[in-house]
Amino acid sequence: MMQAPMSNSSDSSLPPTGSSAIQRRVMVPDASALVATPRGSIVLTTEGEIVELTKAQTAERLKREPHLIVHTRFTARRFGVRLGDMAQSFDALELFGFVYPAQFCTPTPLGLARTLSLVDPAHTPEPEELAVELLTAARTLAQTLADQDYPGRDQAAALARTMDKAGWAWGPVVTAALGAPRSYADTGWLTGLEAWKKLPEWEETAARGKPGNRPVAPEEAGGRLRQLVGAGAEDRQGQKDYASAASRAFLPREPGEPHLVLAEAGTGTGKTLGYIAPASLWAERNDAPVWLSTYTKNLQRQLDQELTKLYPDPEQKSSKVVLRKGRENYLCLLNFEEGAGRAAAGVAAPGAPGNPSLIPLGLIARWIRATRDGDMLGGDFPSWLVPGAARAGNEGGIGLTDRRGECVYSACPHYKTCFIERATRKSRNADIVVANHALVLTQAANAHIPDASGELVLSENTQRVVFDEGHHVFDAADGAFSVVLSGFETAELRRWIRGSEARRSRRTRGLRERVGDLIEDIDEGPKLLDEAESAARVLAGPGWQTRIQTEAANTPAEQFLAQVRLQVLTRNTNDTTPFSLETQVSPPIEDLPATASRLSNGLGELARPLRAIAGLLSKRLQEEGDSLEPATRMRIEAAYGAIIRRTGGLIPSWMAMLQGIGREPDEGFVEWFELERSDGRERDIAMRRHWLDPTIPLAEVVLDRAQGVLVTSATLRDEPVLQTAPVEDVLDPFSGASRDIHDMPDMSAGPTMAEPPEDEMHWASAEVRTGAMHLAAPAIRASFPSPFDYANQVRVFAVHELGRARLDVLAGAYRTLFEASGGGALGIFTAIARLRAVHERLQPALAAKGLNLYAQHVDAMDVGTLVDIFKSERDSCLLGTDAVRDGVDVPGDALRMLVFDRVPWPRPDILHKARRSAFGGGRYDDMIARLRLRQAFGRLIRSADDRGVFTILAPLPSKLLGALPKGVVVERVGLAEAAQASADFLNQ
Structure with missing residues (x-):
């Protein structure tokens, strides 16, 4: 490993970062700044020269000399260099993570520059500009540390010295900026790694007692909704009607009356605030939590952001809202202490060699002091900071999160500061608990187990629950009860x-x-x-x-x-x-x-x-x-x-x-x-x-025991193309799941719930896949169409000439379409192997056109980070599988084309074949394919101003057309015609 010499250069144009900022000259690496481009890289040399390199030339430079870069692991993967073969790099993300722990930054040169306000948010700099701004970013971060009022200065200084001894590339820069650490007697910091020592302790509180039963009327939900959206916001009738329907899940339960609400809300309805309105009201007036459950971590983060509108004061929000996940998501302080102790021992002795394993632990120590809740998977821990830190066995994995059965609870020296124990206690006193389906259902599955006193343990989340992303409840139950x-x-x-x-x-x-x-x-x-x-x-x-x-x-x-x-x-x-x-x-x-x-x-x-x-x-x-x-x-x-x-x-x-x-x-x-x-x-x-039907235990241990449940999604119902067969024949595979619409409760106080009889077939799949059919009382059902003008905002193409094309032909089709869109394209694959093969063939072709291509299961980043990069780079392209299909929220023209490689039929494994036989044969396959297509289509248009092209590289059977919104016409064309029509439509 090479250690680059340091330069004492400074940028006098940088302002002080605080009122008492000292004007010392900060050090920056004497290394070239390197920014990856689709074709290779742009390098700003130490002599101030801008050099454009090919991928092969970049790989050789990375092996030969140190560079200032962003995201070491991704850079190495992009240029085909083994990490061990790279000269020691100066990763600007490491410096950012040290200076601003637990703060978000898209892990690209552009993302870093925007986070530090070095470029106008509306401006997309050229790579040459970004190379300059990368050097400016390093100086800015170092100058921030030089501010005497920099928060957490004592720990940072002690930790910088420890990491410098361990061989951290940024060690000389950071220690120079922070200066010598003060004595242990004054600060209590020896190495800076002992971050657990100064965490606040949680305190026990009195039991909250049983929830009240005060209802939330539809008009009250509407009032809270107006407060959430704010004065002057767009008046959306569909959102108000949805909030009114959601409030039915917060009525006192009556014998024989429905307590389950199924609510489908098309994209753009505003369902998140629509259910937060009655949920928050009910929690306040009944002194009990409402659990908001999601399937993806991405939606958990979005919900947390939306709840800021309800609780704008951070301290109030901290007491009212808690995010909950399984234990395996949270940092275990005992694991960290033991790992830090072993790593620190290697640098404690005079003359001892550096210990590189200490460096990631040092970055995590900084995060521990700043984190909101200790969540390392989907929380405020930057996944790019220390890849694999959470779980052992991952690439570069350290394994710092809790493992099943490993916790010793009160026998642990960190019990009173434990992140998991703190989150558990906060959820008992919070108004809103943002959880995930896996945790909610796992807790419910254990509710039949008697406690040590012989009493049944009733799950703490069985009173009022909202299942957002309700189309995944079936799959979540399948995992929880298997x-x-x-x-x-x-x-x-x-x-x-x-x-x-x-x-x-x-x-x-x-x-x-x-x-x-x-x-x-x-x-x-x-x-x-x-x-x-x-x-x-x-x-x-x-x-x-x-x-x-x-x-x-x-x-x-x-x-x-x-x-x-x-x-x-x-x-x-x-x-x-x-x-x-x-x-x-x-x-x-x-x-x-x-x-x-x-x-x-x-x-x-x-x-x-x-x-x-x-x-x-x-x-x-x-x-x-x-x-x-x-x-x-x-x-x-x-x-x-x-x-x-x-x-x-x-x-x-x-x-x-x-x-x-x-x-x-x-x-x-x-x-x-x-x-x-x-x-x-x-x-x-x-x-x-x-x-065979996991909604049977779902209904028994969750839905039937709860006082009120709302299951909601943009894609709850299946909408098959209407056949001439009688409705009852169509529903026969679902064991008579439908109920007479005239048996529905009177909803005169809210929006009209009644659907025409022929719409029963659309609700059958929702009742089957949510467990509603297993309840004694029928579910309350409501649907709200999307406000978007899909007929004018979207073009849909089914390319009939490809069929099951060879991989090179498939890659060529993606190239043709992605080039026609000029980027902003998302490719969805039904198989990982096919995705990887297409990426290998597609990336050089798009690079020649100046388009960046990212891919799940290829790039060294998690799905959430890839989506963040895709959103921030208007003309980039992204390939992914079902995790991307279900978890992307990209408004604007950063996503303007979506391409499916083939019809997303379910994989005919043993479990699916058994369910297909039980639930209607081929019609069950059709239903799943339609729901997957609907979910993917919903990623494309996220606002009234969006325009997009939806293409499937296979013939689209007529029986699947119900997956598309009414008014949307499928054009069955050849590849060249689809590409030209896409370009014409997007360039209007």
């Missing part, structure tokens, strides 16, 4: 009981460390722990993948998985494919039932001491409950719940699956074996069990 018996899952259970058995692991805590001191004074306590640890050897141990592949499986779980793998490979003719393989469970190969029986017996032996340990915890809680410290009581309750979830749910489910091998699965369930592969590598071996 069971998987796999190598990964059994190894996780073994680690949870025995602790880590791998020498290189950072953590070794097992069940003994979590509960040993709680039951050590009880005679049988230590013995039961010994028995549980011994019985856990039945499960897959460290290195299980290698042993199974080399036919050396040595535990009952590994032997069972080896037989599962053998059956999958035997029953698949193309077992060399890089993709995952699956096969039916029955009939099993000869030795499989016996190995399944041994594993089932072993699991039964494992469950016995675990249940006994849970009994000891429950007994102690009941006998000593009044005298226990609150933290100890909560620790006992947490440990009890963790054990019971495994012995009362997981292990019995595994045993039932194993005992059923060789017999037909229970009616209503689907089982199969799977060999999971990723990029050609075997990742896991599994037996899976899913509900």
Whole structure:
């Protein structure tokens, strides 16, 4: 690695950053500034010369000498350079992350310049300008640190010195700007890494009590909506009607009356503020939270932003609104402390060499002091700052988030400052909890488990819930209520009981460390722990993948998985494919039932001491409950719940699956074996069990128990092309899900809910896929059309000549269309392999035209970051799969063309084939394809001023035309005609 010399140059035109800014000259790297372009790069040399380079020339420069760049990992990937082969770079994003931790910045030179207000937001600089501004950005950031009033200065100074010793490229710049750190006695900062020491502690509060039952009238919801949109805002009748309909979910529940509202609101209706209005009113007047649940992290962020309109004061919003996710999303302070301690030890000794692993931890330490809630996945942690920091096993992964079952709760030294515990307590006192479907349904799935006192644990979110992105509720329920018996899952259970058995692991805590001191004074306590640890050897141990592949499986779980793998490979003719393989469970190969029986017996032996340990915890809680410290009581309750979830749910489910091998699965369930592969590598071996209809448990444990639920989306209903068959025949596959419209409740106080009888078929899919059909009372149903003029704002083309074209032909079609649009184009693929192949062929062609191409599963960035870049660069192009199809919100002409590679039929795997057979055969496939097309189409037009072209590179069957808005005509044309018509339409 090269260490570039420093320059003492300064920019006297830069103003002081604060009232008491000192006017010291700041150092900047004596390195060339490099900005990537579609064709290669632009370099501003240290002599002030602008040089244009090809990709090959850029790659050689990056290996040979240091540069000032933006996003090291992406730059290396873009130019085909291994990170280890690059000369030490000066990544401006690292400096930004140090100076402005937990603040957003699009990770491009343009994004950095705009964030620092170095360029006019309406101006898109040329690459030569950006190279100059990149150097200005470095100076600006360094000057910000030089301000005596810079917040967090003491930690920053101590940390800069530590990171400099570790070999951080920016170390000399930052230490010079901050100056020498003050003494530990004055600041309490030794290395600066100990960010956990000064976090505020959370406090326990009194129980909130049961919610009230005061209703929210439609006119009251309208009043709150007017407050949210503000005076002078556009008057949208559809939004007011929607808010009125949503308020029906916040009425007191009456016997036999509907408490579920299904509301479809077309794009542009304004549904987010429409349901926030009644939800916030109900929460305020009934002293209870409303849970707003989304499917994607992107919408969670959008909801959080929208709630600022309700609570503009940051302190009030902090007390009223909380974002909740699963534990695995949050930084674990104990993980960080242990990682930081090991890294710091490498630079503590005089003359010790630098420790590069400390540098990312230093950047995270800065973020810890600034973060709102410790959320590393979709929160305010910049995903580009330390890629893979959250989860171990990712590229460059450190693994700092919480792992299942790893937490020791009140036995942890960071318990009182824990981000997860803080979020949990805040949600109990918040008015609005912004969560996701996975968390809401997982909590609900555990609601049948009795607590340590023998009472049923009712999920804290079962009163009033809004499921936005309601078209994904079926899939979320499918994941929450399924069971998987796999190598990964059994190894996780073994680690949870025995602790880590791998020498290189950072953590070794097992069940003994979590509960040993709680039951050590009880005679049988230590013995039961010994028995549980011994019985856990039945499960897959460290290195299980290698042993199974080399036919050396040595535990009952590994032997069972080896037989599962053998059956999958035997029953698949193309077992060399890089993709995952699956096969039916029955009939099993000869030795499989016996190995399944041994594993089932072993699991039964494992469950016995675990249940006994849970009994000891429950007994102690009941006998000593009044005298226990609150933290100890909560620790006992947490440990009890963790054990019971495994012995009362997981292990019995595994045993039932194993005992059923060789017999037909229970009616209503689907089982199969799977060999999971990723990029050609075997990742896991599994037996899976899913509900044929996962909305059955959804209705039972969530919808039926709740006081009021709103399920909403822009694409709730399926709209098949009307046939001549009677309505009841069309609905037959859905088991009579429809109800007579005349049985609907009177909605005279709000918008008209009644639909014409022929519209029943449109609601059938919504009732099936949301669980409404399983409730005793019918759902209240409302639909609100989009206000957009799609007939004039959109052109739709189905290119009939491609069919299942070769990859080079497919890439050529994308090139022709993307060039016709001049960028601003989004390509949606139904398969990752096809996306990657097209990207490889398409990128050089677009680069020759000066168009940047980004791609999910190719570029070293998460989907959210790629979308942010796509939004900020008007003429860039983006390729993605379903995650992009469902999560893009790009108003304006940054998105003006959307191209589907083919009709998005569902993949005919074992689970889908079973559901297709149960839900109407080919019509079920048609419904899913239409809903996917509707969702994708909704990405294209986000405002009344948008114009766009929607193209599918395949014949579009007439039966799928219901996916498009009324008035939109599909033009079935050739590729050349589609390209020319697109260019003409977009250039009008």
